[in-house]
Amino acid sequence: MPSGKVIRVLVFGSTGVGKTSLCNTLTGRNRPTNNGPFGVTQKTHAFAPFVHDGRRIQIIDTAGMHESDGGTVKTDEAVQQIVELLQNSKDGFHLLIHVARATRITKEQEEDHDFFVRRMTQSMVPSLMVLTGCENEEPMTKWVDEHRSAFNRYNYKDLVATCFAQGGKLEEHYAPLREQSREVTLDAIVKYALSEPYLLFGGTTGRTLQDALYGLWNEFVDLAKLPAKLRRRSNESAYALLKRLGVPEKAAALAIKHIPDLMGEIGDRLPFPAAGKIMKAATLLLLSPLMKKKKPASTKD
Ligand SMILES: Nc1nc2c(ncn2[C@@H]2O[C@H](COP(=O)(O)OP(=O)(O)O)[C@@H](O)[C@H]2O)c(=O)[nH]1
Numbered sequence: 542m543p544s545g546k547v548i549r550v551l552v553f554g555s556t557g558v559g560k561t562s563l564c565n566t567l568t569g570r571n572r573p574t575n576n577g578p579f580g581v582t583q584k585t586h587a588f589a590p591f592v593h594d595g596r597r598i599q600i601i602d603t604a605g606m607h608e609s610d611g612g613t614v615k616t617d618e619a620v621q622q623i624v625e626l627l628q629n630s631k632d633g634f635h636l637l638i639h640v641a642r643a644t645r646i647t648k649e650q651e652e653d654h655d656f657f658v659r660r661m662t663q664s665m666v667p668s669l670m671v672l673t674g675c676e677n678e679e680p681m682t683k684w685v686d687e688h689r690s691a692f693n694r695y696n697y698k699d700l701v702a703t704c705f706a707q708g709g710k711l712e713e714h715y716a717p718l719r720e721q722s723r724e725v726t727l728d729a730i731v732k733y734a735l736s737e738p739y740l741l742f743g744g745t746t747g748r749t750l751q752d753a754l755y756g757l758w759n760e761f762v763d764l765a766k767l768p769a770k771l772r773r774r775s776n777e778s779a780y781a782l783l784k785r786l787g788v789p790e791k792a793a794a795l796a797i798k799h800i801p802d803l804m805g806e807i808g809d810r811l812p813f814p815a816a817g818k819i820m821k822a823a824t825l826l827l828l829s830p831l832m833k834k835k836k837p838a839s840t841k842d
């Protein structure tokens with residue numbers, strides 16, 4: 542019998558670096574990977590827990606936060622992404638894995654690190670850097686060993702040199718490297734994971750999902766390159782934000798009476814793409830504290 546609770550690991554990084562390939566290799570699953578320039582639209586996905594070395598491990602795969610469609614971020618998907626990400630965070634995390642290609646450090650990488658490590662988890666969750674694309678190094682760790690110092694300031698617990706490529710002409714070359722990469726990554730997970738999960742909200746944190754969202758919202762708007770008007774101003778209420786986004790007063794008032802679907806409809810008339818879906822997702826989250834308060838009131842005897 543595996544001992545202890547599940548180790549929850551959040552995997553993040555730019556689109557096309559090999560996040561899903563890593564997750565598939567670690568879990569033995571086969572979810573679709575990205576081949577094209579813009580990546581398939583993927584969402585946060587929590588894989589079924591599996592056992593390694595007597596420990597149960599759960600991997601949570603995310604979509605790249607910078608995912609673009611011909612250069613413009615798909616706004617509605619980006620918003621749904623953060624909603625899902627937070628929903629998948631309710632049991633907290635024991636470890637973060639930042640996946641990147643073993644080339645230069647990019648601005649996107651820096652932004653992702655800042656968002657997930659510093660803003661989202663307050664630097665309270667240890668992180669590993671997994672570098673993919675090391676299949677041509679001999680040994681695989683060569684590039685990583687030569688460039689270790691460039692990563693010093695990010696405080697990664699370790700840098701792991703890997704290859705998670707699969708298929709094609711080079712499959713015979715890849716297969717043993719993947720197996721080797723699986724072993725070193727899993728060993729690092731077990732070694733560096735917290736013994737208790739760090740919770741972003743809920744439990745004894747005294748924070749709600751909405752608090753977590755409020756804390757991350759503006760960061761996310763910037764990172765995903767959403768329209769700047771979606772930024773929430775300091776101390777701006779959900780109602781004020783909706784009104785400022787052009788939602789008529791009456792409708793904003795109605796929204797506060799908990800009608801997310803209506804907000805979707807209103808959003809469709811806002812002058813930027815996919816506003817309806819954004820408004821729906823945002824409304825659900827921004828206004829759900831009010832929804833929760835409403836319930837007990839309406840179920841009075
Ligand atoms: N050369 C090479 N390709 C890789 C490696 N890992 C993943 N890939 C390929 O990179 C592409 C994108 O991988 P994917 O896992 O979908 O990336 P994600 O967008 O970060 O989830 C796929 O074609 C993978 O086969 C690696 O270590 N080396």
Ligand SMILES: [Mg+2]
Pocket residue numbers: 560561562574575583603604
């Ligand atoms: Mg992916």
